Amino acid sequence: MIEIIGYLLAGLGLFFVGIHLVDRHLQRMTGRRLRSLFIKLTETWWKAAWWGFCVGAITQTAAAITFVCISMVNSGLLKLRRAITVLNWSNPGTCLLIFFLSLPLDLFVAYIVGAAGLLYSFQSSKHGRDLVGFVFGMGLLFYGLFIMEDYGEQLKDFLWFQEAIASATSSFILTFIVAALLTMLAQSGNAVVLVILVLTASGLLGIEEAVMAVYGANLGASLITHVLTFRLKGTPKQLAMFQVYFGWIGTMIMVPLFYLEHWTGLPLVVSLLEHLPFHAATEIAVVNLLWCLITTLAIAPMEGCFADRLKRWYPPREDEDARRPRFLYPRCEEQPDACLDLIFEEQRRLARRLVMYLEFDPQSQNYRDRVFRFDEDNRALAEEISHYLQLMVNRDLRGETARRLRSLLERMEIIGTLGAELHRTLPRAREQLVGDDSLAHRLLEGFDAAIRTVLDSLETGDEDDLALAHAITEDGSETLSRLRESFIQSAGEYSSSEQAGLMRLVASIERLIWLLNSMTRNLESSR
Incomplete structure (x- = not known):
């Protein structure tokens, strides 16, 4: 038991160090070049949606994308409505991380961690170091998850753990709440979804309980944003609150659908999972992606309305335009x-x-x-x-x-x-x-x-x-x-x-x- 706990803590530590490295180096990489690239890639709605999804898939963190969008809107380089499109479609992209855990990538990740770690230690170039640091952080993140998956599975053999899981999953609502609270405590929605994946793959969570836990984790992620942006004002608050409302809208859509299926037998998400020829881990990844994708599709026709409402509910500061160019515009240097x-x-x-x-x-x-x-x-x-x-x-x-x-x-x-x-x-x-x-x-x-x-x-x-x-x-x-x-x-x-x-x-x-x-x-x- 002591050995299992030690390895679980090691995996958890590596996971959070990885998250820290990814977040820190991504913020350093969101400089002028990335912002200039965003201008070109968000000229139309289709471009904004597509590249929002791609950037979400690459960064795997909504915080980094929100940071870039806030910076660009503050400087007048990106309109609020276009920024909302980018944020909306970046959310399904961030869900792709979960799929990689279900692939046999242990050895590949070990090589990535080793090579990136050596480069990170000796890299002197500032920009190169940020890129290597991002890769190194992603490698540690995955490596920690693989360790937790390997040793977390062994917990199911202990009677006390079986009883604890049974009490936590005795009610779907309780499972939902526990997952949301754990997400706020861990400060990462993906972290808790990955833990849910490990528990489901180990047979410690049933498929219905796992589905509700994923929903709770996604709501918890929006609550984190709400707490962290409590003191923001004006345009930054508008973009941050869009991410908060994204979580609440997803909850209001997906949780009632879950109970509709549970009580009436109407074939929806759980029925779909039962017919998929996938491993349990992949099924959880599908649930997470469905949650983000369905919410994004529901919001897409209302993005303009969202922008207007957010401006009304969180009006910009009177002096907010003071920090934006009044005469200059993108590509005027031509x-x-x-x-x-x-x-x-x-x-x-x-x-x-x-x-x-x-x-x-x-x-x-x-x-x-x-x-x-x-x-x-x-x-x-x-x-x-x-x-x-x-x-x-x-x-x-x-x-x-x-x-x-x-x-x-x-x-x-x-x-x-x-x-x-x-x-x-x-x-x-x-x-x-x-x-x-x-x-x-x-x-x-x-x-x-x-x-x-x-x-x-x-x-x-x-x-x-x-x-x-x-x-x-x-x-x-x-x-x-x-x-x-x-x-x-x-x-x-x-x-x-x-x-x-x-x-x-x-x-x-x-x-x-x-x-x-x-x-x-x-x-x-x-x-």
Whole structure:
């Protein structure tokens, strides 16, 4: 008995390590390349459905697909309705994992684990390591399952285990609930379905009990998503809740059909399994696939309605569009000059938002949280703009177009650095405000005038505005002189600790003005 428990724990440990590796490396692989590929593969409903199914079959995890879809919808690269199509059809794809366990793949998996493990240990390439890590995780996942299957079968010889299984399966509803709870505990629907498969193949579960357990595991998977996404808002919440509703709809369809067949003898799922010339393990895989496939087919005609309902029930945040490009669109890089114009408009839009760091009221509720969310939105938008800039770099441009691109790349770096410095400096500066006559207040007031002048010159592009912006931000300008003089004159009014804080603030403001001057020079050179 001790030997059996030891091997079962070893198999379970390998299984969950495999799940962890698969999930971690898949998230690292969901970068720009995969997202760009998704754009091309989801142009039509048929493409979105087909590739959703294929990606589900490859990744075997709905979480990874949901992660990619949320990221793409947030960035404006994928519409909510198309993302729902991808998610809907990815669910049957994730069910294919169960079929592989019923095949004699023990030796093949052993070779995969060994080869991938060696490569994983010595692989230095980041992208190659993620791919090898994914394969290694899948190998461990399967190897752990094979160990559990081999030794789990031996438990049926123990009287106490037979009695425990009998009590758990004395009621179909109890079996359903236990499977759902185990799924939430294991944080994996596939994990529990595979355990059900092992128990059924060992004769510890009858076919009807196994069917209800599979249904419970699928509902449990949706409940996991519900719990994990409880704090999400807006569009991410819409996509996450689609997966939750997928589980509930499947339950409302399949459980009543099960009881209809059980009570009336109408030939449905269980009758189909009895007539299939398959091993018990394969029959469980069929049940799991039927659950996902029937639910997907039921939802398919209502995907548009789902998108509308989800928007109404979980409306996007008021500032959600702030992190999406307003002018740029997929494949605009194919027209370089027009794309550079659009990038310029996006940069102007992002730069205009910088002054809002000065407009948040430090006395308002959740001031720091609001500034943090605002900064996150700006970073997300900056990342999208940088993506299009990189696409333009890859086109190997020449002449005036190449010069414009270099100028926009430099400006993007300045805007990003300026935003990061504002986010780092202003919350601390706000805490040092004592009154309208305080030194910190005068420092921020002077900087406010400087940044608005520079942003006005960016907006208008007027030569006189640029000259004024250059004059008030250059080294040795009146703005910087006033900063230093104000500090020297007021230093005696503060304690040593307050003076140290004000010195840091002066240094930060000087750096911000230097960055503004860099932007002004960039604007002048790009004329």
